[in-house]
Amino acid sequence: MGKNQQSRRAFIQSLGVLALGFSMSGTGCSRFKKEQADPSAPKIRTRELDMEEIDSWLVIREDGRVTIMTGKMELGQGITTAIAQVAAEELHMNMSLIDVHLAETGYTPDEGYTAGSRSIETSAMSVRRAAASAREYLLEMASQELSIPKIALTIEDGQIGGQGKSTTIYTLLNGKYFETKISSDAPLYANAERKIVGQSVARMDINSMVTGKSHFIHDLRFPAMVHARIVRPPAQAAKLTSVDTQAISKLPGLAKFIRVGSLVAVIAEDEYQAIKLAKAVSYFLAWDYQKALPANRSLMQYIRSLPADSKMDKKSEAWSDHTIANSPVRHRAAYFKPYIMHAANGPSCGIARYADGRLWVWTHSQGVYPLRGALADLVGLAEEHIHVKGVPGSGCYGHNGADDVAAEAALLAMEFPGRHVRLQWMREEENAWEPYGTAMVLEVEAGLDSQGRITGWKYDLWSDDHGVRPGGDADNLMPAWYIEKGHGKAKSGFRGGAIRNSEPYYSIPQLHLQSHIFRGPLRRSSLRGLGAYANVFAIESFMDELADKVSIDPIDFRIRHLNDERAIACLKQLAKQIKSIKKQNQQGIGIGFARYKNQAAYCAVAAHVRVDQQTNKVEVIKLWAAVDAGEVINPDGLKNQIEGGMVQSISWGLMEEVNFDDTQVTNLNWDSYPILRFQEAPAIHIDVIDHPHEVPLGAGEAAQGPATAALVNAVYQATGIRVRQLPVIKALQHSALRVKPLA
Amino acid sequence: MDWKSFYNYLTNFNTMEVEFKIRVNGVSRRIKADPETPMLYILRNNLTLNGPKFGCGLAQCGACMMLIDGVAVPSCTYPLQNVGQSEVTTLEGLSQEGGKLHPVQQSFFEEQAAQCGYCTNGLIMASVALLRRKSDPSETEIRAELQRNICRCGIHARAIRAVKKLSDR
Numbered sequence: 001m002g003k004n005q006q007s008r009r010a011f012i013q014s015l016g017v018l019a020l021g022f023s024m025s026g027t028g029c030s031r032f033k034k035e036q037a038d039p040s041a042p043k044i045r046t047r048e049l050d051m052e053e054i055d056s057w058l059v060i061r062e063d064g065r066v067t068i069m070t071g072k073m074e075l076g077q078g079i080t081t082a083i084a085q086v087a088a089e090e091l092h093m094n095m096s097l098i099d100v101h102l103a104e105t106g107y108t109p110d111e112g113y114t115a116g117s118r119s120i121e122t123s124a125m126s127v128r129r130a131a132a133s134a135r136e137y138l139l140e141m142a143s144q145e146l147s148i149p150k151i152a153l154t155i156e157d158g159q160i161g162g163q164g165k166s167t168t169i170y171t172l173l174n175g176k177y178f179e180t181k182i183s184s185d186a187p188l189y190a191n192a193e194r195k196i197v198g199q200s201v202a203r204m205d206i207n208s209m210v211t212g213k214s215h216f217i218h219d220l221r222f223p224a225m226v227h228a229r230i231v232r233p234p235a236q237a238a239k240l241t242s243v244d245t246q247a248i249s250k251l252p253g254l255a256k257f258i259r260v261g262s263l264v265a266v267i268a269e270d271e272y273q274a275i276k277l278a279k280a281v282s283y284f285l286a287w288d289y290q291k292a293l294p295a296n297r298s299l300m301q302y303i304r305s306l307p308a309d310s311k312m313d314k315k316s317e318a319w320s321d322h323t324i325a326n327s328p329v330r331h332r333a334a335y336f337k338p339y340i341m342h343a344a345n346g347p348s349c350g351i352a353r354y355a356d357g358r359l360w361v362w363t364h365s366q367g368v369y370p371l372r373g374a375l376a377d378l379v380g381l382a383e384e385h386i387h388v389k390g391v392p393g394s395g396c397y398g399h400n401g402a403d404d405v406a407a408e409a410a411l412l413a414m415e416f417p418g419r420h421v422r423l424q425w426m427r428e429e430e431n432a433w434e435p436y437g438t439a440m441v442l443e444v445e446a447g448l449d450s451q452g453r454i455t456g457w458k459y460d461l462w463s464d465d466h467g468v469r470p471g472g473d474a475d476n477l478m479p480a481w482y483i484e485k486g487h488g489k490a491k492s493g494f495r496g497g498a499i500r501n502s503e504p505y506y507s508i509p510q511l512h513l514q515s516h517i518f519r520g521p522l523r524r525s526s527l528r529g530l531g532a533y534a535n536v537f538a539i540e541s542f543m544d545e546l547a548d549k550v551s552i553d554p555i556d557f558r559i560r561h562l563n564d565e566r567a568i569a570c571l572k573q574l575a576k577q578i579k580s581i582k583k584q585n586q587q588g589i590g591i592g593f594a595r596y597k598n599q600a601a602y603c604a605v606a607a608h609v610r611v612d613q614q615t616n617k618v619e620v621i622k623l624w625a626a627v628d629a630g631e632v633i634n635p636d637g638l639k640n641q642i643e644g645g646m647v648q649s650i651s652w653g654l655m656e657e658v659n660f661d662d663t664q665v666t667n668l669n670w671d672s673y674p675i676l677r678f679q680e681a682p683a684i685h686i687d688v689i690d691h692p693h694e695v696p697l698g699a700g701e702a703a704q705g706p707a708t709a710a711l712v713n714a715v716y717q718a719t720g721i722r723v724r725q726l727p728v729i730k731a732l733q734h735s736a737l738r739v740k741p742l743a
Numbered sequence: 744m745d746w747k748s749f750y751n752y753l754t755n756f757n758t759m760e761v762e763f764k765i766r767v768n769g770v771s772r773r774i775k776a777d778p779e780t781p782m783l784y785i786l787r788n789n790l791t792l793n794g795p796k797f798g799c800g801l802a803q804c805g806a807c808m809m810l811i812d813g814v815a816v817p818s819c820t821y822p823l824q825n826v827g828q829s830e831v832t833t834l835e836g837l838s839q840e841g842g843k844l845h846p847v848q849q850s851f852f853e854e855q856a857a858q859c860g861y862c863t864n865g866l867i868m869a870s871v872a873l874l875r876r877k878s879d880p881s882e883t884e885i886r887a888e889l890q891r892n893i894c895r896c897g898i899h900a901r902a903i904r905a906v907k908k909l910s911d912r
Contacts, residue, residue, distance in 0.1 A: 076859025
């Protein structure tokens with residue numbers, strides 16, 4: 001035993017020296033193949049990844065710690081902590097003994113993208129089952145080893161004991177795999193004891209954040225790492241026509257000038273030098289570019305005028321074209337949501353190294369496996385020669401520049417082999433080149449009967465598609481469009497993103513829902529909530545307009561149209577929260593409700609606003625939310641997500657809009673793309689309705705639609721002005737020119 | 744600057760490296776660099792500190808804040824040559840001996856005032872500077888102080904609460 005451990009210890013040390021920040025280095029994990037000749041060559045698990053096996057999710061280390069392998073990424077949503085909580089509960093283990101290994105090709109399960117509020121529903125639940133199965137398996141082993149009935153054994157912090165004897169989980173496994181499938185009937189401690197799950201455990205990573213320990217991809221430093229910057233064309237549709245290579249070659253401190261087709265970059269030893277060089281090089285390039293953007297016209301009208309791929313998403317069997325027309329009360333309205341940025345706090349960053357036919361990439365992408373597939377397509381290497389490791393970045397809120405910058409770093413590393421190449425976008429690159437949340441137009445028409453019940457609902461939405469993620473296809477990586485190697489434009493994305501939450505959660509006897517997908521002027525992909533944000537804004541605005549028409553309280557009006565008790569409970573809780581609030585002059589309270597994707601978390605939001613009649617300045621005084629996310633793993637983590645989602649949503653709704661001239665996007669910094677800051681930040685109160693025995697429901701995007709709906713409904717209550725075209729501040733300024741606000 | 748003068752400037756910048764002696768987190772450091780290099784790059788790359796983050800390079804977001812003689816300033820536009828004899832403090836320099844957290848760091852941790860954490864550095868540095876200047880800031884003063892900082896995840900209410908807890912008011 002002693003000898004065995006010693007030889008293993010030597011092995012771990014060699015792992016620690018190698019790999020330069022890659023993977024299990026220094027973490028003492030002993031389950032991986034010994035190094036190949038190249039010390040930094042990707043290591044591969046000796047056992048094939050199989051999502052049904054315990055070993056794919058959980059590794060017992062010889063220092064008694066447990067590493068959870070998740071295919072998801074930490075985006076600031078706190079998934080690392082939630083996953084550790086479910087594992088700790090099932091293993092009966094202090095959370096400080098648990099590490100979480102984030103998505104990395106070849107190591108962690110392929111869980112696709114960390115998106116759609118699905119990580120608790122999928123990854124955390126897989127980890128829970130794997131941990132419970134592992135515990136039962138270890139208890140069986142201990143029972144045999146110690147000749148004690150399983151029932152007499154207890155497990156605590158990796159020690160198993162009973163009747164005066166004990167062993168450890170590592171000793172039992174002795175460095176071997178479980179080689180066992182996850183059992184669906186292993187009992188869950190979460191259902192019985194529930195000591196860690198359901199608690200507001202502090203996030204595991206916030207200590208690093210407040211002390212400045214290395215946490216972000218931006219903090220990775222490798223020996224002899226060089227810095228790169230891209231020199232961007234003046235427009236997205238552009239081709240490099242000439243380069244003054246002679247002048248460029250004289251620039252000092254230039255480690256390499258790289259040109260691949262129309263992709264231009266500089267590499268320097270020093271980061272600030274790279275920044276200056278990129279600026280200098282821009283003076284020596286000539287571009288052929290198009291002034292192709294529809295500037296100076298109404299985007300709402302422009303979108304409606306584009307050719308569209310139309311589809312009937314739902315038509316009730318009972319639908320009749322006359323229902324609305326024959327209803328005693330009829331109403332119709334059109335809403336608009338502009339292009340919105342992810343606008344990450346920290347611009348996108350990627351690091352890559354290419355050597356001996358192998359490529360290593362560090363990225364804050366939401367999906368390391370799909371990115372690897374797209375990179376293989378982009379750089380012409382086999383997937384097994386590409387290793388992609390996920391490292392936390394600045395919060396992304398969807399598909400932003402993360403994949404693109406990783407791909408650019410990879411392309412540059414191939415042109416500059418042997419060294420780690422670090423590329424970080426500048427602020428103006430982040431703002432001008434990320435894929436935005438698309439502009440959308442929503443038209444609703446409905447009829448009401450004499451009791452104030454909706455008879456029929458006709459909904460038409462115009463949207464670009466969402467979710468244009470790399471997904472194994474280089475065409476969806478922005479640099480592919482410039483390297484002139486035959487890659488096409490971005491492929492069609494996810495139509496389902498546009499119609500997310502386009503069906504009201506209310507019971508309405510006759511529905512007629514159509515979507516019209518256009519190809520818009522700007523690059524677009526997935527932004528938190530996708531189409532749900534605009535659809536819920538439209539539906540919930542319209543519900544308020546209908547309630548107003550028949551003079552029914554907006555909460556009552558919604559409850560009358562709901563069959564789901566949990567939805568009703570959220571609205572009733574919200575009503576309780578705001579009951580005693582006294583509205584003063586120029587103030588209003590509005591609400592919004594949705595169940596995200598009509599199948600994830602329920603979220604009802606109220607907003608209390610004050611609108612200054614002279615200046616049209618909107619002050620959001622307070623936001624309330626009542627949330628039902630089924631079983632709650634970490635109540636404070638859930639609140640933090642809802643809170644942040646609401647604040648981000650009212651920032652979008654109040655003031656955010658991507659603008660462009662005929663050539664390029666013009667909001668290149670925080671002055672031209674303002675977002676909500678601390679003086680405008682509302683007070684917040686959130687009530688979580690916990691259902692420990694229901695399945696957990698994704699909540700990270702649940703607040704986006706309801707919060708903006710609550711905001712516009714509150715503005716209406718305060719001013720009598722119905723804002724149907726976001727952003728609110730701009731709409732109020734426009735309406736101030738035309739309409740005199742109500743006294 | 745037109746491109747010719749810019750080009751001349753660039754062709755000279757290698758010879759423009761100058762050695763500076765600056766004090767960072769209580770330690771005297773020798774730095775040889777272009778005098779115009781923003782402190783952000785000196786702190787992150789020359790001194791391998793992680794606290795200050797690149798957010799915009801335009802002093803609009805506060806992610807890169809450091810303390811210059813106790814005053815929070817964006818390091819992304821603060822040239823090395825302006826530091827002089829000033830005491831530079833980064834997030835790393837706040838923790839006390841034995842790794843004990845500074846009260847502001849502790850308060851941000853207790854309030855779990857972070858999501859992605861990219862803005863955390865700036866918020867803490869700005870709050871430390873505020874509390875140093877005024878031990879009993881009101882909520883209005885706290886908000887005004889943090890107005891220079893961008894947080895995209897929406898932890899505003901938590902950060903305000905974290906600072907308020909430390910106010911003597």
